[in-house]
Each structure stands twice: as structure tokens, then as C-alpha cells.
Amino acid sequence: MTILLTAFDPFGGEGENASQMALEALPDSVAGARLEKLLLPTVFRTSGELAIQAAENIRPDVVLSLGQAGGRKALTPERIAVNLMDARIPDNAGFRPADEPVVPGGPAAYFSTLPVKAMVRAMEAAGVPAMVSNTAGTFVCNSLMYAMLHYAASRRPDLPCGFIHVPGPEDGLSREELTRGVAAALEAVAENL
Ligand code: PCA
Secondary structure (H helix, E strand, O other), X not given: OEEEEEEEOOOOOOOOOHHXXXXXXXXXXXXXXXXXXXXXXXXXXXXXXXXXXXXXXXXXXXXXXXXXXXXXXXXXXXXXXXXXXXXXXXXXXXXXOOOEOOOOOOOOEEEOOOOHHHHHHHHHHOOOOEXXXXXXXXXXXXXXXXXXXXXXXXXXXXXXXXXXXXXXXXXXXXXXXXXXXXXXXXXXXXXXX
């Protein structure tokens, strides 16, 4: 089994991104699954295009994307992605959309096709704070999650896709805890396939 695991580079003038730290700290295989790691730029559209291109080349069995949500105190599998780009700050290419769809004419939203509750239980069992989130926001993370679910819905209906937001570097979780949490979530995903 192959899992495409993505994370984002630093954005908003910050020096690091906790999702990148977790991506780099994870081993190359988890729960018998091979991890194909991909670091994405925090840029609307480009991030989705690169992730879809990787999915086309690698043909993974699962796609899990990671991003940082500063201020959160737990790892949060996202339940839903909305067809909206509405940015408070510019992305890393200087683009700051307001009230624009991710995919013009696409459905209003997609639910995660990963087992978000099982992922939360697995992370908690590994001693890492976790809870389901019902909003991925309207910035680049949400648009990547939406783009991947739209890709899967239209071209790879058998490809489960989802997203986990992780706390920022200053939110009190160590890199080791982040990594342990994501690994536990990946195990839950692999078990549910
Ligand atoms: N977090 C941002 C974009 C990149 C990242 O790591 C977000 O939540 O949209």
C-alpha cells in the first residue's frame, strides 16, 4: 500500500511550518504502508495541481494532507472542505482571493473520505490530543483538501483523501508528539482500507 502524504512550507512570514516538521520526521513506511512525501508551496491552485500530478504519477491508495493551524491545541482531522477561497493574508505567491470558488461550478463542499473518528481515537490512544474539526478554514489548506476530494470524486472514486491540521510550533506540542499523532492516524487509515 502506498500513501501520498503532503505538507506545506512556511507561510504568513513564519520561519517554519509544523506540518513540514512532521512530514520530515516521519519514517518512510508506517503500518506496512510506503509513504510518498511531498512538500507543497502554500499557494492556491499550484498546491492542488502539484498534489494531483503526484497522485497521477504515484497512483497512491490513500492521500493524506497535513497543514498547520496556529492556535489549535490538538491534531484535528478535517471533516469537510468547502468550495471557497477567501484569504485574510496573501499566499506565498502574493495571491489573496476573496469569495472565489476553488472549482467554478463544483459542489459546495466535500466530506473527507478518511475515517476521521477512527483517526481521532487512534491519536488519543497514542497519547496525543486530537479532535475532529468541522472547518478547515478558507485559505490554502481548505482549497487543497477540496481540490483532492474533487479530483478523487471525478477521476479516482476509489481514492480516499483527507486532511489533518496540526498545531503550530508554539502551541505546546513537541515535534515527537506531532509525529506520533500523525503516525497513529495513518495506522487507523491503513486499518480501515
Ligand atoms: N496552513 C494554512 C496553509 C498552509 C498551512 O500549513 C491553512 O490552514 O490554510
